[in-house]
Amino acid sequence: xxxxxxxxxxxxxxxxxxxxxxxxxxxxxxxxxxxxxxxxxxxxxxxxxxxxxxxxxxxxxxxxxxxxxxxxxxxxxxxxxxxxx
Amino acid sequence: xxxxxxxxxxxxxxxxxxxxxxxxxxxxxxxxxxxxxxxxxxxxxxxxxxxxxxxxxxxxxxxxxxxxxxxxxxxxxxxxxxxxxxxxxxxxxxxxxxxxxxxxxxxxxxxxxxxxxxxxxxxxxxxxxxxxxxxxxxxxxxxxxxxxxxxxxxxxxxxxxxxxxxxxxxxxxxxxxxxxxxxxxxxxxxxxxxxxxxxxxxxxxxxxxxxxxxxxxxxxxxxxxxxxxxxxxxxxxxxxxxxxxxxxxxxxxxxxxxxxxxxxxxxxxxxxxxxxxxxxxxxxxxxxxxxxxxxxxxxxxxxxxxxxxxxxxxxxxxxxxxxxxxxxxxxxxxxxxxxxxxxxxxxxxxxxxxxxxxxxxxxxxxxxxxxxxxxxxxxxxxxxxxxxxxxxxxxxxxxxxxxxxxxxxxxxxxxxxxxxxxxxxxxxxxxxxxxxxxxxxxxxxxxxxxxxxxxxxx
Numbered sequence: 154x155x156x157x158x159x160x161x162x163x164x165x166x167x168x169x170x171x172x173x174x175x176x177x178x179x180x181x182x183x184x185x186x187x188x189x190x191x192x193x194x195x196x197x198x199x200x201x202x203x204x205x206x207x208x209x210x211x212x213x214x215x216x217x218x219x220x221x222x223x224x225x226x227x228x229x230x231x232x233x234x235x236x237x238x
Numbered sequence: 239x240x241x242x243x244x245x246x247x248x249x250x251x252x253x254x255x256x257x258x259x260x261x262x263x264x265x266x267x268x269x270x271x272x273x274x275x276x277x278x279x280x281x282x283x284x285x286x287x288x289x290x291x292x293x294x295x296x297x298x299x300x301x302x303x304x305x306x307x308x309x310x311x312x313x314x315x316x317x318x319x320x321x322x323x324x325x326x327x328x329x330x331x332x333x334x335x336x337x338x339x340x341x342x343x344x345x346x347x348x349x350x351x352x353x354x355x356x357x358x359x360x361x362x363x364x365x366x367x368x369x370x371x372x373x374x375x376x377x378x379x380x381x382x383x384x385x386x387x388x389x390x391x392x393x394x395x396x397x398x399x400x401x402x403x404x405x406x407x408x409x410x411x412x413x414x415x416x417x418x419x420x421x422x423x424x425x426x427x428x429x430x431x432x433x434x435x436x437x438x439x440x441x442x443x444x445x446x447x448x449x450x451x452x453x454x455x456x457x458x459x460x461x462x463x464x465x466x467x468x469x470x471x472x473x474x475x476x477x478x479x480x481x482x483x484x485x486x487x488x489x490x491x492x493x494x495x496x497x498x499x500x501x502x503x504x505x506x507x508x509x510x511x512x513x514x515x516x517x518x519x520x521x522x523x524x525x526x527x528x529x530x531x532x533x534x535x536x537x538x539x540x541x542x543x544x545x546x547x548x549x550x551x552x553x554x555x556x557x558x559x560x561x562x563x564x565x566x567x568x569x570x571x572x573x574x575x576x577x578x579x580x581x582x583x584x585x586x587x588x589x590x591x592x593x594x595x596x597x598x599x600x601x602x603x604x605x606x607x608x609x610x611x612x613x614x615x616x617x618x619x620x621x622x623x624x625x626x627x628x629x630x631x632x633x634x635x636x637x638x639x640x641x642x643x644x645x646x647x648x649x650x651x652x653x654x655x656x657x658x659x660x661x662x663x664x665x666x667x668x669x670x671x672x673x674x675x676x677x678x679x680x681x682x683x684x685x686x687x688x689x690x691x692x693x694x695x696x
Contacts, residue, residue, distance in 0.1 A: 155659070156579040173574045174661065182662040186302065207662050211300065214664065218294045225291055229284065236280045 178203045278689050281638055286682040289645045293674045296653040300663040305654050309496045312489035314482045322484075329381030330390075336364075337384035337446070339618065344439025347619050352626070354435040355614045360442070361432050362607035366600035369473065373593040376486070377474020379467060385446060386460060386467075389453040407456045407463055411504025416511050418465035420549065423515040427522055427695065428545050469512060476589050476647075492651045495586040496658070503578065506585045507557060513592045514556040517684060518549055520599050524690040531696045559676055560585070566672030571665050583659050584673065587652040591680070594644015598637040598688045602629050637688050645681050649674070 159173045165180040166173045169188045174180040177199075184192045185200030192200070299305065317325075336359070344356035351357045372379065380386070407414055425431065431438050453459035460467045475494040479486055489497075501509070521527055522545075534544055564580040575583075606627045613624035652673055656666035 155583075156576045157574040158576045159574050175572055175574055179572075179661045179665065186661065203662075207664060211663055214667070215298060218297050222291055222294050225287055225294075229287055232280060232283065236277050 178206065182207065281635075282682050282685045282689065285638060285642045285645075285685045286678045288642055289649065289681045290674065290678050292646050293649050293670065293677075296649055297667045299653070300657075300667070302657055305657050308490065309493045309654055312482075312487055312493065314485050314487045316483070316485035319484075326381055329378070330384070330387035333382040333384035334387055336382075337442070341439050341442055341446075343618050344435045344442065347435055349435060351433045351435060352610070353623070355611065355618050357432060357435050357438055358607050358611040358614065360438060362604050363611050366604035367608070369470075370597060370601060370604065372470050373473040373476045373589075373596075374478075374491075376477045376479030377470050379470035379474070383460075383467065385449040385453065385464070388446070388450050389459075392450060392454055405456050406458045411502040412462050412468055412508045413504045414463035415465045415468040416504060416508045418463065419469065419508070419511055419515060420553070422465055423519060424546065424549060427519065427549075428542055468508060472509060472512060472589050473593055475586070476593055492590055492647045495589055495651050496654045498586070500579075500582040501585060503582065506560075506581050509585045509588050509592075510557050510560050511553060513588050513595075514553045515549075516592050516595045516599065517556075517687065518552055520595070520684075520687045521552075522548075522695040523692050524687055525693050526690070528693045528696050535696055560588075563672040563676045567669045570671050571660055571669035573660060573665065573669070575659065580659075580669075584652055584655055587648045587655060587673075590647035590651060591644045591677070594640050594642075594647070595684055595688075597644070598640040598684075601640070602633055602637065605629065634689065638685050641681060641685050641688055645677055648677065 155172070157173050165175075165177055167180065167183055167188070169184075169191055172183065174183055181196065181199040181203035184196045185204065340356045340359055343354065343359075347354045347356060425441065429437065429441075431441060449459070449464060452463055456463065462468075474480060475498060476492055477494065478491045479488055480494050481487070522531075531544060531548075535541060561577070561581065564584065565577045567580055567584075568575065568577050606629055609627050610624045614620075652670060653666075656669050657663075660666040660669055
């Protein structure tokens, strides 16, 4: 059992394992990942919507990751050029 | 820009800033060392950068099922109970022979440490070489542990011990092993154990008396109080081979860390201590430490106090940094999981870092003292006469590589753990930012320590 502490009142607790989740999106994702068999049709719909929204956000995030990798690569190439010249 | 983007860039910048700051040290002090073809500061910065970039790469793997199946992947080889029994008898006999040998040779062998097989056996053979085998292959210590075998034979001789053995150590968790580990490393740093065979043998006898007495009295001694067993237990979870039911399981290196249950609160402190003592061991032999410690010692403060304070302050800093990173992880992920639970969940990821650092620090030692150790086994009391193997120049670069590889395994382990604990795909990634920052800083620090020339601790 993972220890949790709730700081806000409007926490959405998981109806199956009582784990409190800080947002309805995380609650929907949690249900889909951990209780896929038990959840209701409404929960499934919420899960799919939350997952789509997260996929979009993840795509933007990954673009930034690739940008950061390219940036660091460039910095290191320059650093080596300067250091070895 | 989103929070994730800002932090992603902050990680990159912090890598460069941290590295730049350390490079100021490395530039002045590193110039005296056997300089690699590249400037020392650039190597150190590259190490930090590689760790940062590999975190960015891990964020591309976001499939829970893929991560889980990677962790669970492996084979189990079952072993018959008669073979198990045979190996265990043979192992205890081997361990006992080594223990008796170390004590006898320590007392009776040559006084010169580099010729005395007990010193070579304990440092190069056991603490350097054997420990490497524990995290690179598997933990064979439960089979070899001579003290466990000794306790077993004490029990067979006297049934009076049955009553005592009902007791357990007071309190919870591995607090006695944590104290024991600090004490052992403190002894190793402040006393010339590696230089005086008689002193080494005395300490081994003392350790034996303490361990046997403790284990006869408390039945959970090896599980909670013996620091050596605890160190090998943690290192063994990193290894590709480990106990699995009635047999031996093969798994990806590090997967054993992700599979098990998280440790207790004292387990967290123990692992942080393990990481700190490996660092401290290297840190006290840098010129920087000598420059700080010499004036303090000259001012008349006793040596034991200086080292004890340095050791405990450093431990406090490490423990505090880990707590802060976990608090940051909690805030950044936006989760109700408590900081304590996060600390316990992710602490196993520190084990590969400690192992990588150990490998960097001790592999050269094991390799260079290996030939005299093996050659000396033929005539144990006469001592070693074969010269120490000379390491090639590129070995220094290899050591730096080990530090980085340790961190890379740690990043992978923490990534798998984060996807196991948190929900969705972005929350686990966000939870890792504070850890990555601390890790990049630590990579740079430990690469700097490893690249320093050896100075005898004052």
